[in-house]
Amino acid sequence: MWSLLPRKLQATAIVFATIIAYLGLEWTYAWFASTPPGPFRQASFIVTIITGVLVLAANWAWPLLWRMIPALGRTLFPDLNGVWQGKLVSTWVDPATGEVMPPIDATITIRQTLFTTHVSLKTGESTSHSTRAFLERFAETQRFRIWYSYNNDAQAQFQHRSSPHEGVGFLECESDDLGSLTGRYYTARKTTGDIEVSRRSSSTQSKR
Structure with missing residues (x-):
């Protein structure tokens, strides 16, 4: 289903995820290096966790969304599960x-x-x-x-x-x-x- 999303939306999601992942890694490194992370890095780490959870939740909930929003099947791809x-x-x-x-x-x-x-x-x-x-x-x-x-x-x-x-x-x-x-x-x-x-x-x- 991901492959059918508009290219601009895919690119935006990938860029956003890359930035968040980078900031999350920086925060993790700073933590283990005993360098107190600043508020921005703390926030980026939290957002990284939330983003990962949302991706997993979206993948799990997609069949439910298919059933609740029939337009998804008509505009993207039908649920053939x-x-x-x-x-x-x-x-x-x-x-x-x-x-x-x-x-x-x-x-x-x-x-x-x-x-x-x-x-x-x-x-x-x-x-x-x-x-x-x-x-x-x-x-x-x-x-x-x-x-x-x-x-x-x-x-x-x-x-x-x-x-x-x-x-x-x-x-x-x-x-x-x-x-x-x-x-x-x-x-x-x-x-x-x-x-x-x-x-x-x-x-x-x-x-x-």
Whole structure:
């Protein structure tokens, strides 16, 4: 979510945090060096503590703000936290039979905070976890997209036909339908597939 904030606001917050952190370090050094810190340094140290607490509180409270202020989801990015269930449809064709794989049942779990986004996907044979993720907003068409890279690891009994691999994928929704996600994935094994899931639960935050 942080990446979608205006650049000027990001720069202002970073500069402010840097100044406060520097003053806080100066105060700490003066304290341990037995040099009585002046009132300004004392105040800067207090502000440093308060700033750190506020950052942690903002990250923790962000899902609550999403629910209390719906406009945040429309102007920044919707709250996609939760468990999603649906299908993967691979384009892979069995070279021995020429047959296309049937749709695969899949469960996707999305965890978002103010600063991070994590996507995991589980099927009957393997599990994937995102290694990086970033958010993209298409204001003109009111669409929102999560891009992510991932590592996939199949269960031992299936690794003879599904070796561990890396890939990238995306999931997107429209502002008037936040209960379903569609997307696509691309693997390092040169296969692709489509993703279609629906929200089943939005309670991942409370289970952490």
